[in-house]
Amino acid sequence: MKVSRREWLRLGSMAGMGVGLSSAASKATPAAAQTSANHRAAPQQKWGMGVDPGQSLPPEATNGPWRNLRAVKERKVFDVHCHAYAARVQGHNYKEEGELHAISKWQDYTNELIAAMDRHGIAQAAMNSAHETYETVVSTDVTPHLDRFVRSSGMPTNDSKGKDLTPQMVAEIYRTHLERDGCVLIGETAGDAFTSLLRQKKYTAKDLKPMADVVMKHDVPVQMHTGWSATVVRSYQAAWHWAEDVGAVLAEYPDIKFILGHTGGERATPDGWEAVRLAFSFDNAYVDTSKSPAEIVSEVVRGIGAERVMFGSDWNRPEILGYGPFHTRAVYQHWYNLNTIANADLTDDQRDWILHKSARKLLKLPQA
Numbered sequence: 115m116k117v118s119r120r121e122w123l124r125l126g127s128m129a130g131m132g133v134g135l136s137s138a139a140s141k142a143t144p145a146a147a148q149t150s151a152n153h154r155a156a157p158q159q160k161w162g163m164g165v166d167p168g169q170s171l172p173p174e175a176t177n178g179p180w181r182n183l184r185a186v187k188e189r190k191v192f193d194v195h196c197h198a199y200a201a202r203v204q205g206h207n208y209k210e211e212g213e214l215h216a217i218s219k220w221q222d223y224t225n226e227l228i229a230a231m232d233r234h235g236i237a238q239a240a241m242n243s244a245h246e247t248y249e250t251v252v253s254t255d256v257t258p259h260l261d262r263f264v265r266s267s268g269m270p271t272n273d274s275k276g277k278d279l280t281p282q283m284v285a286e287i288y289r290t291h292l293e294r295d296g297c298v299l300i301g302e303t304a305g306d307a308f309t310s311l312l313r314q315k316k317y318t319a320k321d322l323k324p325m326a327d328v329v330m331k332h333d334v335p336v337q338m339h340t341g342w343s344a345t346v347v348r349s350y351q352a353a354w355h356w357a358e359d360v361g362a363v364l365a366e367y368p369d370i371k372f373i374l375g376h377t378g379g380e381r382a383t384p385d386g387w388e389a390v391r392l393a394f395s396f397d398n399a400y401v402d403t404s405k406s407p408a409e410i411v412s413e414v415v416r417g418i419g420a421e422r423v424m425f426g427s428d429w430n431r432p433e434i435l436g437y438g439p440f441h442t443r444a445v446y447q448h449w450y451n452l453n454t455i456a457n458a459d460l461t462d463d464q465r466d467w468i469l470h471k472s473a474r475k476l477l478k479l480p481q482a
């Protein structure tokens with residue numbers, strides 16, 4: 115997941131944008147909840163529109179090849195990409211989902227996340243704030259569980275919410291998160307500032323130097339969302355558009371290690387292959403495998419080796435997605451993303467790198 119570009123921009127200059135949607139949204143909530151309740155009792159079609167999320171899991175969810183992964187059995191997996199807050203009720207289409215998001219009532223799923231990590235052999239994860247503020251996520255969810263999570267810089271923050279963000283402001287946010295809080299990573303929602311500011315056309319990649327300087331001083335990686343996702347369709351972008359923005363940033367700052375979140379995402383063509391091109395074009399490109407198809411993971415490892423590839427889930431809620439393409443609603447689940455690593459054309463040693471060694475090395479954490 116990521117905060118949609120629209121939401122990200124809303125953290126800046128468009129603070130009042132959601133207000134007009136609120137009354138429609140409050141009407142939509144009971145309807146959506148009702149649909150969900152009705153479908154719980156009714157016979158269900160696998161992956162069908164409106165099927166209560168989490169109630170139609172395929173056999174590979176509980177008994178898939180992920181169970182045989184060495185790192186899972188040894189409970190050593192490190193997840194470099196997850197979130198713990200989402201809307202309590204999901205919509206069953208983009209319109210409903212947009213209205214529910216506009217209400218901004220976020221549910222804390224940290225306990226469910228830890229339970230899911232336990233079930234899937236995931237020792238630790240880089241937790242990234244989304245929707246709820248960075249300060250709340252770090253103090254309420256990450257700090258009490260430092261045996262399970264590492265801190266990553268994220269957005270929104272209490273101070274920047276509703277303000278027009280500039281490279282200087284983002285640089286100060288990074289500095290605070292790195293120096294005061296000991297973040298080991300500029301996580302997705304904070305790293306997305308690189309591409310979101312570029313996309314506004316007010317700034318060039320060179321203008322982002324204040325942000326880059328802080329990152330280089332602390333020598334931490336920067337994670338950015340890449341590719342199509344059912345959660346970002348409202349700010350629709352062709353694959354080559356996002357790829358060019360990411361390429362501009364990678365070229366301008368060769369000393370920063372950028373993690374291309376999702377390796378282009380759930381669609382191999384075109385987004386996954388755009389991410390592969392980027393990974394093959396820049397020495398400072400790293401990727402996380404959250405939502406990626408196995409063919410993309412196989413290819414990227416073939417080209418740049420497993421040490422620049424790391425496991426991610428983009429987990430953000432216990433249930434599968436309630437909207438978006440029927441057949442890919444489970445892409446945020448741990449088992450789905452672990453099955454990808456099991457099904458990709460890899461050796462067991464390469465799988466170990468992807469599942470824990472690469473991220474621990476890049477984040478300068480002790481190996482498991």
Ligand SMILES: [Zn+2]
Pocket residue numbers: 115116195196197302428
């Ligand atoms: Zn995400």
